[in-house]
Amino acid sequence: MNFLHGRISRTGLKAVCVPGLNCYSCPAAAASCPIGALQAVIGSSKFQFAWYVVGFLIFAGALLGRVVCGFLCPFGWFQELLHKIPAKKFSTRRVRILTYLKYGILALFVIVLPMTVVNEVGMGDPFFCKYICPAGILEGGIPLALADAGIRAGLGGLFTWKSCILLGTALLAVFFYRPFCKWLCPLGAFYGLCNRISICRLQVDSGRCTACGACSRACRMDVDVFRTPNHAECIRCGDCAAACPHGAITRVFSIKRIQEKKETAT
Structure with a gap:
């Protein structure tokens, strides 16, 4: 019913992370996104090392590696569905160098910027969630705006920017297999580092x-x-x-x- 009323769950389960990339603000999300949670801790005015979030990511990575990307990530599934649309498909082998971009995003937008670019009270923005993540606008921004007139009235340039990223990602996913997973996802970057040691x-x-x-x-x-x-x-x-x-x-x-x-x- 949250989708109809423009609300998000605020239960105690939101203190728990799920393995895949899922937006905290999605009306259907019962738990939190590990990337969003990590940025929230790093960007806090009372910064402490995110032991729980990092420990959870290491555990999931060592156990499953990028199985999470293949089978447990909602946005990965979304790209899979888009790729099934009949259209000419293209290989990404010639632009394989772009796969390293997600490691830069993990380091810069998830860790360095929230930690160093802070406001007058010492708080940093969740830069990846705020400026890049297309899953957030798909799962949270659009559903909440459709259901809540107050949210629609406050939409501005940032919503337009994120919508363009989502649209571009969706179009690319029709022609290229999982472009966001390959090139931009910081969670995929972290799990990729765990692939060689994962039990699965x-x-x-x-x-x-x-x-x-x-x-x-x-x-x-x-x-x-x-x-x-x-x-x-x-x-x-x-x-x-x-x-x-x-x-x-x-x-x-x-x-x-x-x-x-x-x-x-x-």
């Missing part, structure tokens, strides 16, 4: 793999799976395993491989 991972059987490249051609995240099965861009969707003619790729949930690497190193 891809495993390539070297005895079966013939390096035919079928898995790489099937991967819409532009990963050469047989070479780097746990690349930072892999969202564990399973398309590569389905495309492999030799059944050499499996999705596993184990720390065995990690232990083996440690033993080899020592």
